[in-house]
Amino acid sequence: MILETLSTILLISGAFFSLTGAIGLFKFPDFFTRVHAASVTDSIATILIISGLILRTDFDLVAIKLLFILVFLLLTSPTASHALAKSARHGGLLTLAEIRDTQNKDNG
Amino acid sequence: MAELIDLVLLGMLAITALRIIFLKDLFAVVMLFGIYSFLSALIFVNLDAVDVAFTEAAVGAGIATVLMLGTLALTGRKEKANSHTALLPLLVVIVTGAALIYGTLDMPPFGDPENPANQHVAPRYIEESPQEVGLPNMVTSVLASYRAFDTLGETAVVFAAAIGVLSLLGLPKQSQATIESGLKSHLVLRVVAKLIIPLILVFALYVQFHGDYGPGGGFQAGVIAAAAIILYALVFGLPLATQVIQPKLLKILASMGVLIYAATGVAGLFFGGNFLDYNVLASDPVAGQHIGIIVIEFGIGVTVFAAILSIFYGFASQAERANIQ
Amino acid sequence: MSFIVDYYNYWIVVFLMMAGFYIVISANNLVKKVVGLNIFQTSVFIMYISIGKVSGGSAPILADGITSYSxxxxxxxxxTAIVVGVATTAVGLALIVRIKRAYGTVEENEFKDKDALI
Structure with a gap:
């Protein structure tokens, strides 16, 4: 019973973070803030949802498989976000603050 | 509940397809196509087709996207503005679509157990295959035993497609010099890739040999193993990858897999059964089925791995050549 | 409502099929045509799987306590069609790469014009 309540809380908060990630992806102004929003979905939401699901198993093989999935996702998705942001930086994309700075310099 | 998920996912699929029609940036089109594939994989899970979903996620979203991106690297990412009017195609599509919609009204309702398609041979597969073949996964039983001849043909088609791509694009020459190309500046990516690639290969083996009991089998395993090497080639560069898995080896492997498959069928003939009849391979029919299925799934895995990887090598060598020029 | 649920899958399949068909006959760019073909192909996959679904059934892997399977x-x-599909797509894309090398373009009307000159 306690486990079930705990798992429900974890699942709902995971769903909440997925939703905020999705909203951020649409609402944020530039590429880097958007990557940040998307990586929230990748990391915290997956941790919450998968740990919520583990609490709902009988702690057998399924739980171990879920644990493996969690470890894989924790290895791969931050790497993907990092590679994405780094490539954008490498390609010469500036953050909003930097764009503002260069505009101020041009004006001043 | 499952119906509701079905409605939402199919709606999202339709929206994605609509977006693909109007986008002019081909890079975005290919990315949307990846999303489209993942969405259809989700729909397959929802419709109980776990094996199919597995394949679609690995093949449709993984390999097809990489190949299309490879093509875009060579042909350019912008679609030019279309000069002729789209009125006639639109008319044709609307008329055909209306006719087809009218046709669907005669289809049996969705999910109906009385559906003719579920009455013909399916009950036999569901009821008899656990005793006859002795495997819990009915999809593997049907794929590798009841319809093994069909699957032999499919494997041969994959092999033939690989030959077709190689005759059009050619394999990369194996370079002796250890030039480090690839993503040199991405240190994190390189470290994580080195961590992940062995795990992907182990997972491919798991999928290969656990396919009798759960979702998986030769097709999925071959694609996953090829994806591991493709990841290696993307991160560390094609020259290094061709030293790990040599193009020459791939040619042999691709034909080996089909040969293993066909030889299992011929072995059945020698033991006094029919072509691809596994019952005669051992004294006990169920044990014979088990041997036969493991061997031919291995053959499928080898061919699919070699075919997909050599197709990727073909595209990558073209891209490499374009970079040099 | 049950009428919609009964046929919704087929209608979406028809829509996707027509979307793919429209891309194939109206697009000028060969890569986009291949994407259209793939959309068409996936719609057929969804149609087959929809026909095989049994309400209340479960995935066709033998398990205790389950009586109805799809x-x-x-x-x-x-x-098998998915794997064959990607293999044939690869052949199509390889042909596009060769067309690009031979004509310098993958737009249909442009290389038709070049063909007309020969």
Whole structure:
């Protein structure tokens, strides 16, 4: 019973973070803030949802498989976000603050 | 509940397809196509087709996207503005679509157990295959035993497609010099890739040999193993990858897999059964089925791995050549 | 409502099929045509799997306490069709790469014009 309540809380908060990630992806102004929003979905939401699901198993093989999935996702998705942001930086994309700075310099 | 998920996912699929029609940036089109594939994989899970979903996620979203991106690297990412009017195609599509919609009204309702398609041979597969073949996964039983001849043909088609791509694009020459190309500046990516690639290969083996009991089998395993090497080639560069898995080896492997498959069928003939009849391979029919299925799934895995990887090598060598020029 | 649920899958399949068909006949760019073909192909996959679904059934893997399974036959057909589909797509893309090298363009009307000159 306690486990079930705990798992429900974890699942709902995971769903909440997925939703905020999705909203951020649409609402944020530039590429880097958007990557940040998307990586929230990748990391915290997956941790919450998968740990919520583990609490709902009988702690057998399924739980171990879920644990493996969690470890894989924790290895791969931050790497993907990092590679994405780094490539954008490498390609010469500036953050909003930097764009503002260069505009101020041009004006001043 | 499952119906509701079905409605939402199919709606999202339709929206994605609509977006693909109007986008002019081909890079975005290919990315949307990846999303489209993942969405259809989700729909397959929802419709109980776990094996199919597995394949679609690995093949449709993984390999097809990489190949299309490879093509875009060579042909350019912008679609030019279309000069002729789209009125006639639109008319044709609307008329055909209306006719087809009218046709669907005669289809049996969705999910109906009385559906003719579920009455013909399916009950036999569901009821008899656990005793006859002795495997819990009915999809593997049907794929590798009841319809093994069909699957032999499919494997041969994959092999033939690989030959077709190689005759059009050619394999990369194996370079002796250890030039480090690839993503040199991405240190994190390189470290994580080195961590992940062995795990992907182990997972491919798991999928290969656990396919009798759960979702998986030769097709999925071959694609996953090829994806591991493709990841290696993307991160560390094609020259290094061709030293790990040599193009020459791939040619042999691709034909080996089909040969293993066909030889299992011929072995059945020698033991006094029919072509691809596994019952005669051992004294006990169920044990014979088990041997036969493991061997031919291995053959499928080898061919699919070699075919997909050599197709990727073909595209990558073209891209490499374009970079040099 | 049940009328919609009964036929919704087929209608979406028809929509996707027509979307793919429209891309194939109206697009000028060959890569986009291949994407259209793939959309068409996936719609057929969804149609087969929809036909094989049994309400209240479960995935066709033998398990304790489950009596109703979905039809495994469409799953087998589509599983192999997906792998064959990507292999044939690869041949199509390889042809596009060669067309690009021969004509310098992958827009249909442009290389037709070049063909007309010969």
């Amino acid at each position: 039809n495994p036959l469409p799953h087998v057909l589509i599983l």
